[in-house]
Amino acid sequence: MGLEKENIKSGDIIDTKVLRRLYTFVTPYKGRFYLLVGLTLLLALLAPTRPLLIQKAIDDYVTVGDGAGLLRMTYLLIGLLLIHAVVQFGHTYLSGWIGQVIIRDIRVKLYKHLLKMRLKYFDNTPIGRLVTRNISDVESLSDVFSQGLAEIIGDLLQLIAILGVMFYVDWQLTLVSLCTLPLLIISTYIFKEKVKVSFNDVRNAVSNLNSFLQEHITGMNIIQVFNRQEREYEKFQTINKEHRKAHLKSVMYYSIYYPVSEIIQAMGIGLVVWYGATGVFDLEIKVGVLISFIMYLQLFFRPIRMIADRFNTLQMGVVSSSRIFNILENDEQIPDEGNNCPEKVKGDIAFNNVWFAYNDEDWVLKDISFKANHGETIALVGATGAGKSSVINLISRFYDVNKGAILVDGRPIKEFDLATLRKHVGVVLQDVFLFSDTIFQNITLGNPDITKEQVLYAADLVGARRFIERLPGGLEYDVKERGGTLSVGQRQLISFVRAMVYDPEIIILDEATSSVDTETEELIQAAIEKMMHGRTSIIIAHRLSTIQKADKIIVLNKGEIVEHGTHEVLLKKDGFYSQLYQMQLKSVVVE
Structure with missing residues (x-):
């Protein structure tokens, strides 16, 4: 087990394309942004004022014993300090505020974009890396606005203002004081x-660490089942050492640079x-x-140090921006250009010469x-990898066909609004995913239009109400992450309820009873028949005993239809289906 390590290099500090794109996020707050620029200019002008007033106080009042003049200058200095404090507060707060609202907007836009991506994109991209993009990389953009560009401009303006005043006061002393500047x-x-370089290493190490942890924590059961704890621990140690090494490098450089700069300043x-x-x-000289x-x-010397x-902060922000914009520019989305939004569909489904491949022309x-007419039940059977799950993925447009067409009620599914299409298709998957939330929220998925009465009715229909009401809090019971506090069968029953509350016209059951025991399977078989009544149903099942009543059974082998017909007809053919059925029958007898 392992992940491809990410290794992204920094680009130019001033990447105008990236900075222009970042500015589009500033546009809604440009009034506050221009105020920040004004405060930056004001701070630059205020910086040399205090030493200049102290010089005047000493030379014009202290040396001549003018107490009244010195008191006036003291009041002026206090007033200047108060003004400087207020401006500094406004500048710090405003730069932080702009940074936070912008990263909020970017994070929302990025997450919204990810919600529309094809499943193929997530198949090929480590989830930990996407987490890094949405959290660490977006967070670093805050520094671009609060500690990056604005601060660099402010520091440069402050240097110019101080240097101008120094030359004005005494140009010879200014040249002497700048002798150590080249060093x-x-x-x-x-x-x-x-x-x-060390910052690049740190960012890459963080991304690799996130990807490794996400994958291995998710697959912890596999690691433990195959006794891979020590080996995976060694891998983690290696990645963690790289992360530590990268951080320590930057710490070392800081540890050297600041004392050196202090020595140069002292010189x-x-x-x-x-x-x-x-x-x-x-x-x-006075x-x-x-x-x-x-x-x-x-x-x-302080701004120069x-x-x-600031430049490294800006540069890493530009790198993070590039990574984020690479995702936002990725067009691996299901095109949602259909305008057909029917309240109800009849449920007729037709596959016309459909070819499909996940990668290039490696045809699945x-x-x-x-064809599946309204109210019919179509069963798909075949060996693992025959293409059964791909059929149901295409109906819901998780992927698009490469050639051919899929029709619903005689119209290509691409003509349907994507949300409308999926609203009419209820899917119960073999691998049930539950969020860390209540049973009610997992069933309704936050849909405010679904009431508890509707949920309980659907639960009653599929035989799940009894076990739900036995749980502490009933529908308000927290199932924890991935439904870890429930059995496999209970999670499967909840997925049935989830499909039923949306009252779809098309029902898809992907190995829906393969993970439940015989008793639970018998309990939900009657419910399945009720679910399928009056609906177009497509069933994938390894247990051929569950599909004997199907109107049509389609047998797939290596992506092709090799047989089709009713259970009785296929048995008489004594072909592929008959062999599968006899094998399962023998295994049941042996058990």
């Missing part, structure tokens, strides 16, 4: 490149103090200017033709 830029670039401040102190002694430059350098982080069904 910081080089170290920042190296850090950015190294962290970009710059040291040069300013040395050069500035000489100027103060020679009365060429004390306030020297102190303000120390503050300017601290303000100047942070900007590498080959030139299949048959």
Whole structure:
């Protein structure tokens, strides 16, 4: 057992196509977005103001002993701090708000898109990877708006504003203070490149870890039955080590970069103090200017240190966006262009020369033709892999035919609105899936039009009401994940009730009684007959004793119809069906 590992590389930091698509999600909130841009500009302008006022306070009031002027400047500084605090609050909250509402919208759109995908897409895509796209990758987009693009713009504007004020105050001292800047830029670039690689490794490791856990937790019974715990544990250890290794790499790079940047900043401040102190002694530089430059350098170096982080945040956001947009651009959806929305259908079904393959031309069904008239019961039999389940998947349009046509009431099923078509088709599958919710919600699937009285009536009809009412809470009993607190037979009975409450004109039973014991099977056989009365029914069954009353039995072998007729007619032919029947009869006698 194993999963194909995902390995996606980062692209360009500024991917204009991706950024334009992201902006379409900003459009509904562009008023707040432009306000955020305005607050970013205001913060950039406010950044150099405080050191400038402190310089004025020292040089114009402290050194000359002007207490009244110093008090006025103090009030001004306090007011400036309050304004800065309010603007910073607004900026932080607004950037976070925009990020959260946008990822909400993207996540909703992504999930809605997944709901419309062909089953083939889910057959070929690990569920854990889709979970990563919908949660981790979407979450990273929040950082693009709260810590990415807006912050990078703000940092760059702040650098420009600070540098402009520094040159205005003393250009010579500015040039001295910037001597260590090339060292910081080089170290920042190296850090950015190294962290970009480690971030890629982390994201890929998270995706692989999610995929592995989802698959192996779901298949835990197989792992335990075949005693594969130790082997699968070793695989998990390997994937988890890759995840840890990727994280530790990024931690190491941060551990090196920040102390190095602090040293470079200290060197710059040291040069300013040395050069500035000489100027103060020679009365060429005022004390306030020297102190303000120390503050300017601290303000100047901080955004440069942070900007590498911002770029990596933006880049990973762009990568996550690309992954998400790859899903949104995937057109593996069942086309829903039909406009036929009848309230009721008669239920006539016809397969006309149907060819179908899941992959290319590896045909599962080959030139299949048959007809099921209103009220008839058609049984499909054959060995595993003969194509029986594919027939019922095509009727509900989980997949589309490659060649030929399927008709309902004489009209191609592609002309029906997809939701309307499926409303008229009730399906009871062999593998019953129940959500972690109440029995009532699992039966109605959240449909507010279905009442408890209707559910109880349907449960009574299929013989499920007795066991439901014995459970704590009855219909409000929580079945837990995948219905784990119920027996296989009980889950199967609930699936019958689920099909019945929607009162479909076409009933499909896919091995519907194969998972229940003989007593339960006898209990629901009568109910099945009631369900099928007046409805077109298609039954797939391995137990040939359950389909003897079918109006027509179609025998499939390797995707082709090899025999068809009633039970009695097929037995007289002494062909494929007769052999299957005799084999099952012998096995029952032996038992």
